[in-house]
Amino acid sequence: MKMKKWLMSTVLLILVFSLAACSSDSKSSSGNSHIKVVSKMKGTVRVALAGWQLDNGIDALTGKKTEGLKEYLKKEFSPRYPNIKVKLTQVPWENAKAKQTAMLKSGDADVLYSGGAFAFSWYQQGLLKDLNPLIDKDKAFDPDIYLKGLWENAYSTRAPDRKTQFGIPVALGRRAIGYDKKLFKEWGVEPLSDNPTPEEILSKAKQMTGKNPKTGKQNYGLWWEGNGLNDSTAVALSYAFGAKGAEGRLDKLGDLKWELNAPEMVKVMEWLKEASQYAPKAFVNGKGNEKWATKDNDIAIYLDCTGGTLMSNYLQSKDESLLDRFQPTMNMGPDGRGWVAVDPFVMAKNAKNVDASWEVMKFLTNYDTQKYMYDNFNQSPTLAKADFVNKKDAFLQKELAIAKITKPTLLDEANPYFSSDIIPEINGFISKAANGKAPDIQSFLDDVQKRAEKWSADQ
Amino acid sequence: MARRSQSSLSVEPTKLKLPKQKKKLTKKDMAGYLFSAPLIVGIVGFALYPMIAALIMSFKKSGGLLGKAWVGFQNYSYVLTDKAFWQAIYNTFYMGILSVILGVILSFILASLIYNARPRWRNFFKGIYFLPNVVSLVATSILFTFLFYPSHEGLLNYVLGWFGVKPLGWFSDPSFSRVSIVLMTLWGMLGYNTIIFLAALTSVPRDLYEAAEVDGASWFHKWWYITIPYLRSIIMFMVIIGTINGMKRFTDVWLIGGTAGNPAGTLMTGVLYIYRNGFLANQMGIATAASYILFIIILILTILMMRFNRKSNFD
Numbered sequence: 222m223k224m225k226k227w228l229m230s231t232v233l234l235i236l237v238f239s240l241a242a243c244s245s246d247s248k249s250s251s252g253n254s255h256i257k258v259v260s261k262m263k264g265t266v267r268v269a270l271a272g273w274q275l276d277n278g279i280d281a282l283t284g285k286k287t288e289g290l291k292e293y294l295k296k297e298f299s300p301r302y303p304n305i306k307v308k309l310t311q312v313p314w315e316n317a318k319a320k321q322t323a324m325l326k327s328g329d330a331d332v333l334y335s336g337g338a339f340a341f342s343w344y345q346q347g348l349l350k351d352l353n354p355l356i357d358k359d360k361a362f363d364p365d366i367y368l369k370g371l372w373e374n375a376y377s378t379r380a381p382d383r384k385t386q387f388g389i390p391v392a393l394g395r396r397a398i399g400y401d402k403k404l405f406k407e408w409g410v411e412p413l414s415d416n417p418t419p420e421e422i423l424s425k426a427k428q429m430t431g432k433n434p435k436t437g438k439q440n441y442g443l444w445w446e447g448n449g450l451n452d453s454t455a456v457a458l459s460y461a462f463g464a465k466g467a468e469g470r471l472d473k474l475g476d477l478k479w480e481l482n483a484p485e486m487v488k489v490m491e492w493l494k495e496a497s498q499y500a501p502k503a504f505v506n507g508k509g510n511e512k513w514a515t516k517d518n519d520i521a522i523y524l525d526c527t528g529g530t531l532m533s534n535y536l537q538s539k540d541e542s543l544l545d546r547f548q549p550t551m552n553m554g555p556d557g558r559g560w561v562a563v564d565p566f567v568m569a570k571n572a573k574n575v576d577a578s579w580e581v582m583k584f585l586t587n588y589d590t591q592k593y594m595y596d597n598f599n600q601s602p603t604l605a606k607a608d609f610v611n612k613k614d615a616f617l618q619k620e621l622a623i624a625k626i627t628k629p630t631l632l633d634e635a636n637p638y639f640s641s642d643i644i645p646e647i648n649g650f651i652s653k654a655a656n657g658k659a660p661d662i663q664s665f666l667d668d669v670q671k672r673a674e675k676w677s678a679d680q
Numbered sequence: 681m682a683r684r685s686q687s688s689l690s691v692e693p694t695k696l697k698l699p700k701q702k703k704k705l706t707k708k709d710m711a712g713y714l715f716s717a718p719l720i721v722g723i724v725g726f727a728l729y730p731m732i733a734a735l736i737m738s739f740k741k742s743g744g745l746l747g748k749a750w751v752g753f754q755n756y757s758y759v760l761t762d763k764a765f766w767q768a769i770y771n772t773f774y775m776g777i778l779s780v781i782l783g784v785i786l787s788f789i790l791a792s793l794i795y796n797a798r799p800r801w802r803n804f805f806k807g808i809y810f811l812p813n814v815v816s817l818v819a820t821s822i823l824f825t826f827l828f829y830p831s832h833e834g835l836l837n838y839v840l841g842w843f844g845v846k847p848l849g850w851f852s853d854p855s856f857s858r859v860s861i862v863l864m865t866l867w868g869m870l871g872y873n874t875i876i877f878l879a880a881l882t883s884v885p886r887d888l889y890e891a892a893e894v895d896g897a898s899w900f901h902k903w904w905y906i907t908i909p910y911l912r913s914i915i916m917f918m919v920i921i922g923t924i925n926g927m928k929r930f931t932d933v934w935l936i937g938g939t940a941g942n943p944a945g946t947l948m949t950g951v952l953y954i955y956r957n958g959f960l961a962n963q964m965g966i967a968t969a970a971s972y973i974l975f976i977i978i979l980i981l982t983i984l985m986m987r988f989n990r991k992s993n994f995d
């Protein structure tokens with residue numbers, strides 16, 4: 222009998238503890254009971270995100286714990302918007318465009334995060350909502366928190382009419398010039414200036430290609446992605462040499478006046494032809510940069526460098542000397558201008574609950590979310606005052622400075638003919654030049670120009 | 681009596697055609713339709729409908745908004761006069777034909793060797809040669825970019841260096857890039873082809889070999905005069921499937937050469953051309969027109985090969 226009583230009380234105790242552990246307590250679950258409710262608006266918002274991490278995890282390189290978006294929203298969004306339910310769908314970057322286009326057309330997503338060029342293409346297809354009416358009536362939304370250059374000029378957020386705002390910038394594509402101070406010293410070459418010209422880069426790269434005078438190892442003057450999807454190096458050169466490539470507007474493709482065989486474009490191609498001799502052979506396939514930001518680096522100048530590998534290597538090894546050795550500079554264009562990529566959040570034209578979608582979109586692009594993304598996944602912010610950026614991340618500081626002065630160009634991945642034909646043509650030229658078989662530049666550009674004119678005529 | 685029944689039998693077929701009776705659906709018929717319905721719905725929804733939609737799209741204005749104006753054969757004319765398309769087709773044929781010829785010959789020889797090996801070694805070799813087939817094309821491409829690295833740091837160039845050969849630009853030199861892709865393909869496909877040939881080899885009747893042995897035929901004569909002719913239909917099947925797969929080449933060349941098909945456009949294939957126009961430039965009209973042209977090329981090739989096979993069988 223005694224035994225039975227003892228057993229009963231044990232079972233009761235277990236039950237009491239289990240119920241206490243399972244009970245839902247807003248204070249304990251979110252841990253943010255101090256957060257004030259922003260809106261009691263009701264609704265469900267379906268968000269499709271290309272590449273974002275939804276669950277908690279561990280950074281494979283640094284071993285740091287990362288907080289997934291689900292957890293972040295539970296802690297930060299739900300207490301502020303208790304009646305808005307956010308349904309998240311993660312879309313892998315591979316073939317993200319096709320999958321998200323299908324979601325937009327079938328009405329399965331209200332808010333989307335994707336690549337800038339994809340967003341522009343959806344805008345052109347009439348699949349996105351103009352955000353201006355929502356921005357105008359929302360006093361709490363401040364567009365000034367974003368980098369002005371990105372907010373006003375990026376093709377991935379604003380339409381070619383320069384009025385319609387279809388996206389909010391949230392992730393910056395990072396591109397600065399990087400150089401290895403140690404290699405420069407070993408070769409006895411002056412470090413790069415803060416806004417190097419294409420000529421300076423070429424002459425210094427030439428001096429540092431060959432056997433290193435100190436180590437005897439093979440060094441390469443420079444590296445860039447020879448099969449790049451957006452040819453950011455050629456775009457930076459076009460800024461530097463004043464090559465417009467075309468005149469007109471991207472929403473009037475048939476009226477584009479191509480200037481692809483202009484003397485300025487010839488200078489771009491001549492530069493690329495010579496530069497291809499100072500890069501490791503594998504650069505034509507986007508390889509050859511494996512040792513960059515490591516102690517064994519063999520590349521003196523790295524064009525359109527993100528600096529991401531450097532920070533990862535530093536965080537992994539805690540080796541401060543790496544941060545001192547690899548330095549960033551502005552890009553090659555006037556004042557250091559270069560091509561800047563921006564990935565935005567956009568809203569589907571047929572979003573089911575527009576007001577709730579707008580609240581979610583605002584939250585996912587605000588200061589706190591950008592800080593969360595930087596802290597956890599090293600995503601570059603698009604904010605004018607990104608004071609949370611690690612002061613040691615000199616590359617990101619430089620890239621934000623480049624983004625501040627960015628101006629639109631028609632040689633942008635948002636331009637369909639640039640993406641489908643001009644980029645592959647330039648990449649093909651680079652690989653021929655790297656193999657000593659570069660075609661005559663003027664006739665090459667004349668042919669590209671002729672084909673571009675024919676394409677525009679067909680639009 | 682017998683004559684009468686014969687004559688009545690001879691007119692029976694015409695008699696059968698005369699009455700046009702409505703055939704009622706039996707339970708058995710319904711069951712048959714029900715069982716085949718999922719497949720038919722799948723084919724109509726996921727194969728036939730997209731094919732018709734793509735055909736319609738190929739006659740519409742290419743960029744921007746879908747469902748725009750009809751442009752007739754303009755997209756086809758654009759593709760057919762685009763030198764990038766023809767270079768893509770040339771590259772596709774170059775790599776496709778070389779892969780098929782080398783792939784079929786090597787795997788057939790390999791299968792014959794394994795077939796003649798001791799039984800306990802057969803499974804071992806089957807496993808070893810089939811292993812690359814389970815590796816994804818993405819992983820294979822990444823692996824080969826390092827094996828074929830264009831300096832002494834690449835494994836193949838490192839080994840060639842022992843013999844005094846200077847590093848070759850396997851994937852970076854236009855002279856070698858297509859052949860390098862073929863070598864990579866062979867590594868992946870050899871095992872699968874070998875397994876198919878091995879299965880086919882077991883179907884050759886033993887008595888044919890025994891009769892040949894009685895006549896004093898050597899192993900080569902038996903292989904040449906019995907095995908190869910007997911497996912002609914399997915060889916033809918492998919050639920057709922290999923050709924179709926070769927025409928659809930995309931993942932490996934895209935991963936290695938990018939959208940330009942670097943180096944010098946030598947790795948640009950027909951499907952890469954379609955992808956570039958469809959998904960990078962949003963020119964679905966041009967992309968679908970190119971898809972149909974490629975479809976017609978593959979169809980013609982397949983018909984030609986099947987005709988050739990029939991003619992050879994007849995001969």
